[in-house]
Amino acid sequence: MRAEDSHPVPDVPVVPLVPPHEHTEEEKKLEPRRYELAGFPIVGGNSDIGFQFGGAATWTRFYDESFPYLWNVDLLLSASLKDDSEGVRLVQQSHVLRLDYPAWLGGRARLDARASFQRTINAGYYGIGDATSAGLPTGANGPGQLYEYTQMEGRERNIVRVHTGTPFDLAVGTNLRIEAPSVYGGSRLAQDVAAGDVPGRPQVLGTQEMLLGGLAAGFFVDTRDSEFITRRGIFYQVGISGTAGTAENVGYGEVSAVLAHYAPLPGPFIFATRFLASFQFGRVPFYDLMEGGVFEPQFLFGGEQGVRGVPNGRYAGRVKMVNNTELRATPFPRFTLLGQRLRIGTTVFFDAGRVWSDYAVISVADGDAAGIKYGVGGGLFLQWGEAAIFRIEAAYSPDAVAENPDLPVGIYVSDGLMF
Numbered sequence: 001m002r003a004e005d006s007h008p009v010p011d012v013p014v015v016p017l018v019p020p021h022e023h024t025e026e027e028k029k030l031e032p033r034r035y036e037l038a039g040f041p042i043v044g045g046n047s048d049i050g051f052q053f054g055g056a057a058t059w060t061r062f063y064d065e066s067f068p069y070l071w072n073v074d075l076l077l078s079a080s081l082k083d084d085s086e087g088v089r090l091v092q093q094s095h096v097l098r099l100d101y102p103a104w105l106g107g108r109a110r111l112d113a114r115a116s117f118q119r120t121i122n123a124g125y126y127g128i129g130d131a132t133s134a135g136l137p138t139g140a141n142g143p144g145q146l147y148e149y150t151q152m153e154g155r156e157r158n159i160v161r162v163h164t165g166t167p168f169d170l171a172v173g174t175n176l177r178i179e180a181p182s183v184y185g186g187s188r189l190a191q192d193v194a195a196g197d198v199p200g201r202p203q204v205l206g207t208q209e210m211l212l213g214g215l216a217a218g219f220f221v222d223t224r225d226s227e228f229i230t231r232r233g234i235f236y237q238v239g240i241s242g243t244a245g246t247a248e249n250v251g252y253g254e255v256s257a258v259l260a261h262y263a264p265l266p267g268p269f270i271f272a273t274r275f276l277a278s279f280q281f282g283r284v285p286f287y288d289l290m291e292g293g294v295f296e297p298q299f300l301f302g303g304e305q306g307v308r309g310v311p312n313g314r315y316a317g318r319v320k321m322v323n324n325t326e327l328r329a330t331p332f333p334r335f336t337l338l339g340q341r342l343r344i345g346t347t348v349f350f351d352a353g354r355v356w357s358d359y360a361v362i363s364v365a366d367g368d369a370a371g372i373k374y375g376v377g378g379g380l381f382l383q384w385g386e387a388a389i390f391r392i393e394a395a396y397s398p399d400a401v402a403e404n405p406d407l408p409v410g411i412y413v414s415d416g417l418m419f
Contacts, residue, residue, distance in 0.1 A: 004251040029384075038340075038388030042078050042413065049121065050082025054272065055167045056415050060387040066103055068227040072387055074098040074415065093119045101143065110169075116154070122179075123151035124302065124313025125189045128201045128289060129365025130373075132315065134399075147313075149189050150182035159295050167223045171239060172218035173295045179287065180209040189286070201357045201365040202318060206285025208247040215296040216241035224262065228386055229330065229417070230269050235260040241294035245285065252282030256294045263333045270328040274419045276300065280318045289316035300353060300372060304412035307351040309375025309397025311410075315355040317366070322353035324418060332386050339354035343383040347393065347417075351375045373399055375410070381417060389416050 037059050045052040056076045063070035076096040081088055096116040104111040126132045127255050134147065155177035161169040183190050218239020224230045237258040244251045252399040259276040278292030278300070290313050291297040298305040300320050302312035309320055326349040334343045352374040357365035379393030393412045400408035 014313060022032050030062075030316075030410075032062065032064050034062050034227050036062070036385035036387055038384035040384075040390040040415070041384075044413070045080055049080040050404065052078065052080040052092065054078030054094075054271070056390065058388040058415070060385070062386070067388060068102065070096055070101075070103055072100045074100075076415070078229050078308050093117060102241075104160075108163055110163070112159040112161075113156075114158075116365055118151060118153045118155075120151040124311050125149050125187070125286065125316075126311075126314050126364055127188055127192060127365075128204065128286070129363070130315060130355045130371040131365060131367030131369075134314070134401075145184040145187055147188050149184060149187060152180045152182070154178045157296075161220055167221050169220040169222065171216075171218050171220050171237070171295060173239070173241070175214035175216070175241075176212075176245070178209070178211050179206065179285070180285065181207055185209050192286075200360075200363045202284065202289070204286050205248045205283055206245075206287055206353075210245045210247035210250065210285075212243055212245045212250065212285075214241055214243035219372065228389060229270075229328070229383065230262045230272070231264045233262050235262075235419075237293070237295055239294040243288070248283070248285075250285050252280055252284040252288070254280045254292075254294050258419075265327075268331045269323065270311045270330075272326045272328055272419070273386045274324045276320075276322045276388045278320045284318065287317065289318065292320045292322070298337070301355060304393070304414040305418065306359040307353045307373055307397070308349065308377060308393065308412060309395030309408075309410045310373055313374065314399055316346075317355040317357040319353075319356035319359065320353065322351065324351045325349060328417070341385055345379065345381045345383065346378065347391070348378040348416075349376070349393075349395075351395070373397070375400075377409075379412075391417060 021165050028354055039055055039057040042052065042054040042056065054077045058072065058074045060072045061070040076094065078094040079090050080092040082091045096114065098114040101111045124147055126134055146337065152366055155174065157175040159171060159173045161171050163169055193207055197203045216239050221234060221236040224233035224235055240253065240255045256278040258274065258276045263271045265271055274390045276292055290299055290301065299312055300306040300322050301315040302310045326347050328345060328347050330343060330345045332344050334341055352372055354371050354373065357363060362368050375395040375397035377395030379391055381389055381391035383389050395410045396408060400410055
């Protein structure tokens with residue numbers, strides 16, 4: 001939603017410590033001091049979680065030469081209702097509040113703060129390693145809760161980028177969370193916990209409720225021409241982190257690199273690729289073996305931020321490598337609906353990756369094959385104003401058979417492009 005200032009606004013002391021941004025002709029036509037408000041409904045569900053409902057909203061303040069904006073606030077509220085033997089109840093929740101403030105400390109630093117709560121009753125766990133099986137016991141009609149557990153997490157994370165006046169930023173991150181998973185009796189997770197320390201794979205830790213604190217440090221390199229729909233440039237995030245927990249002697253380190261590249265192609269097309277590598281060492285809880293990235297941890301094998309099409313939690317291990325390649329396009333001109341500036345774009349993608357349970361080249365948990373997991377698909381995205389982007393994508397993967405044998409396709413609705 002555009003709103004022009006109705007009275008003079010005092011200058012905001014923003015120190016220009018980021019490289020200057022060259023505005024496009026379209027950007028030059030916009031009011032330099034404005035607010036943009038956008039929202040998108042969330043409706044879905046299945047037999048496990050019941051009826052899902054909610055919405056996502058973003059509120060952005062643009063102010064003169066502040067790049068990419070003065071501040072941005074994102075809000076996601078989502079829950080599901082299910083009527084079962086216990087009556088009508090909330091069974092699943094996902095809530096996120098995020099503040100991005102590029103002009104923090106007078107423009108000398110950028111603050112990205114995020115608070116979230118997640119409760120997922122059908123979170124996936126199939127074991128540790130690249131060769132884990134999703135097979136069913138003899139005579140079983142379906143997986144039931146064999147490959148599931150209940151995830152419950154509250155998290156608060158911050159990233160501070162200290163500007164140097166060049167594309168190179170120093171970065172510090174903090175991550176404080178409480179994890180309280182529940183294990184279903186007879187599930188694969190319950191079996192692995194009962195097995196204890198098995199040679200050839202890390203011990204399964206993290207089933208007890210605990211508080212975890214993490215600290216990360218590293219650097220960013222950012223030459224993107226835009227943070228909304230990037231056409232050219234690079235965005236690197238490299239760092240090291242340490243995390244300690246209050247139960248099961250959990251404590252581990254991680255080194256990760258996220259390397260994204262963008263290049264314009266003829267016409268409305270954009271080539272975008274991202275490579276992510278994560279190396280963990282120490283006593284790592286099982287849910288973190290599914291994630292990678294020291295500043296912004298993400299599920300790497302499954303979900304809308306990893307290898308799309310693969311069920312969430314399908315693979316886990318200390319070492320993870322993922323590559324995402326996308327062909328993006330904005331073939332349609334912007335249009336105005338009810339006073340709002342909108343644009344529709346498309347994506348076609350191929351994701352691939354592999355996980356290693358530990359640092360052995362060949363192990364029983366990882367098998368002796370190449371073991372590359374992949375997903376392929378496409379989708380649409382809607383740009384509302386400048387800063388708000390909502391996308392819907394579908395991805396096929398052979399691994400999706402484990403979750404939906406009749407239709408091995410993952411459907412994802414999310415805000416923002418993947419990277």
